[in-house]
Amino acid sequence: MATLVLLRHGESEWNVKGLFTGWVDVNLSAAGEEEAARGGRLLLEAGVRPDVVHTSLLTRAIRTAQLALEAADLLWLPVERSWRLNERHYGALQGKDKAQTRAEFGDEQFMLWRRSYDTPPPPIADDDEFSQFADARYAGLPKELRPKTECLKDVVDRMLPYWYDSIVPQLAAGKTVLVAAHGNSLRALVKHLDNISDADIAGLNIPTGIPLRYELDSDYKPTSSGYLDPEAAAAAIEAVANQGK
Numbered sequence: 543m544a545t546l547v548l549l550r551h552g553e554s555e556w557n558v559k560g561l562f563t564g565w566v567d568v569n570l571s572a573a574g575e576e577e578a579a580r581g582g583r584l585l586l587e588a589g590v591r592p593d594v595v596h597t598s599l600l601t602r603a604i605r606t607a608q609l610a611l612e613a614a615d616l617l618w619l620p621v622e623r624s625w626r627l628n629e630r631h632y633g634a635l636q637g638k639d640k641a642q643t644r645a646e647f648g649d650e651q652f653m654l655w656r657r658s659y660d661t662p663p664p665p666i667a668d669d670d671e672f673s674q675f676a677d678a679r680y681a682g683l684p685k686e687l688r689p690k691t692e693c694l695k696d697v698v699d700r701m702l703p704y705w706y707d708s709i710v711p712q713l714a715a716g717k718t719v720l721v722a723a724h725g726n727s728l729r730a731l732v733k734h735l736d737n738i739s740d741a742d743i744a745g746l747n748i749p750t751g752i753p754l755r756y757e758l759d760s761d762y763k764p765t766s767s768g769y770l771d772p773e774a775a776a777a778a779i780e781a782v783a784n785q786g787k
C-alpha cells in the first residue's frame with residue numbers, strides 16, 4: 543500500500559482571465575495563493591503527511607507546492623521538479639481567449655482542442671510571443687523533446703517515464719508522494735491510474751487547489767481515491783468544465 547496525493551495548482555492569473563495557458567509561465571492569483579494554502583491545511587487535517595514532493599517547472603505549480611507545504615508546516619520536505627509534469631503545451635492557442643476561440647471556431651472544434659485525447663491544437667511558431675522556444679529552463683532539453691503543441695496523448699507519453707522512473711520507486715520505498723502539477727498533466731496521470739478510456743477522459747476535469755488522495759496496491763493500481771474536500775471539488779470541477787462558455 544502506498545499513498546499518492548495529486549494537487550492541481552491554485553487559480554492562476556490566466557485562469558481568471560480565461561486564457562489558454564499551457565507552458566506560459568503565469569503566476570497564481572491572490573485567490574490561487576489562498577487555495578494552495580488551504581490545500582496544505584486539508585492535508586494536515588486529513589493526517590496525510592507527504593515524504594517527498596514533485597512539481598513541474600512552472601511557477602504556478604512550484605508556488606502551490608510551497609504554499610501548501612508552508613501551511614502544513616512541511617517546507618523542509620525534499621522537492622523534485624520535471625518538465626514532464628508541465629501543463630499540456632497548448633500550441634498556437636497559448637495566450638488566446640477561450641470564449642473568443644469558442645465563438646470563432648465553434649463548440650465542436652473548441653472541445654476537440656480542449657479535451658479530445660488525440661487532436662492537438664495547431665503548433666506555435668518559435669517567434670510567437672507565447673512560445674517557450676528560448677526559455678532558459680528548457681535549454682538542457684533536446685530540441686526534439688521540446689513541444690510546439692500537445693494533445694493529451696502526447697502528455698501521457700512524456701509524463702509516464704517520470705511516473706515510472708521517479709515516482710514509482712519512491713512509492714515502492716513506502717513514501718507518501720505529493721505531485722503538484724496542472725489540469726492536463728494530472729488528467730494524464732489520472733487516466734493512467736484509473737484506466738480511463740480515450741473517449742471517457744474528455745469528461746474528466748481536475749479542480750484547482752484540492753488534494754486528490756490515492757491509496758495504491760503493490761501494482762500501483764488504486765484501491766481507493768477521493769478529494770479531501772469532495773463538496774468543494776464537485777463545484778470547482780463544474781467551473782473548469784464550463785470555461786469558455
Ligand SMILES: O=C(O)[C@@H](CO)OP(=O)(O)O
Nearest residue numbers: 561562563564629656725
Ligand atoms: O489553459 C490551460 O493551460 C488549461 C488549464 O488552465 O486549460 P484547459 O482546462 O482549458 O485545458
